[in-house]
Amino acid sequence: MKIFGWLADRSGCGYYRLMLPGAELAQRGHDVMLDGTLPAEAKSGECDVVIGQRVCNEGASVTWQKLALAGHTKLVFETDDLLTEVDPSNRIAHRFYTEDTVRRYRENMAVADVITVTTDRLAEHAREINRTAAIHVLPNMIPAWLLDHERPKAGDLVTIGWRGGASHSRDFGELAKPLRRFLQHPDFRDRAELHCMGAPYQVRVESNHGRTRWTGWHEGVSDFLRAVDFDLAVIPLRPSSFNECKSPLAVLETAALGIPAIASDFGPYRLAAESGSATLTASTPREWTEHLTTLVNEPETRTQLGKQAKEWASTQTIEGNAWRWEAAYTND
Incomplete structure (x- = not known):
């Protein structure tokens, strides 16, 4: 299986949600690529799976919607927080997740084939946005x-x-x-x-x-x-x-x-x-x-x-x- 993981960051979220699982899946024989920029082969449908980590930026959202429309690749929307409910005390994140950003976040989740989340409660919220996708609860795991x-x-x-x-x-x-x-x-x-x-x-x-x-x-x-x-x-x-x-x-x-x-x-x-x-x-x-x-x-x-x-x-x-x-x- 050829998998591309579209990283939103390389800090804790990227590490636990894509980098650790990706490394282990590579050990199991899958062709895994991880990057913050979508490569041409992912855009052209050569990948079996494209995982988008909380895709919500304007340019990335245009690309994501095009991938969904083309239908050549399984789209997995990955999110590990309830980003529609960011507390105002979290100033940096609250400034980032504007009304438009949250709208794109929801729209991109709504066209995904699969949604992966960390908890059952987050899965419930994801189901409210997308009632047809397969939703998988993948708890955060630690390296052995x-x-x-x-x-x-x-x-x-x-x-x-x-x-x-x-x-x-x-x-x-x-x-x-x-x-x-x-x-x-x-x-x-x-x-x-x-x-x-x-x-x-x-x-x-x-x-x-x-x-x-x-x-x-x-x-x-x-x-x-x-x-x-x-x-x-x-x-x-x-x-x-x-x-x-x-x-x-x-x-x-x-x-x-x-x-x-x-x-x-x-x-x-x-x-x-x-x-x-x-x-x-x-x-x-x-x-x-x-x-x-x-x-x-x-x-x-x-x-x-x-x-x-x-x-x-x-x-x-x-x-x-x-x-x-x-x-x-x-x-x-």
């Missing part, structure tokens, strides 16, 4: 090497870790106040630290006593994953329609590294906790504080939860699940 990676140790302090981009301002707000109080509490100020990776949200919990540090973005996702040095992870998520459709990727990444997580008791993280990820969930400042206290005070609990989390993550490798992508691209 991550399960064997020995994460670096930061030092003697218990490292509470958060990772993510600038779009999580309101999400981080779910945790900021109790985390700030926790870090500056006399019982923990010399025993625990916050390490933010990605966006510098540590500034929101800094104080004269609480310890924090920050690591910016790495060149690639693999580099970032190898640099994670958390002893426990905090993963806040504000309830919203957009967030309800998200995948539990943050939990999955840390679980693969044997890192226990505390996450908001909402949407994807509630489902992950119920599915055996050993995630502790919190919905109030008191619950966040109680779980932080337990995991900082009890290293044996961190170890046990981390082992359970890694066992859960071991069933969710791209190597063990690439057949899902293969089936989505070959079956109607």
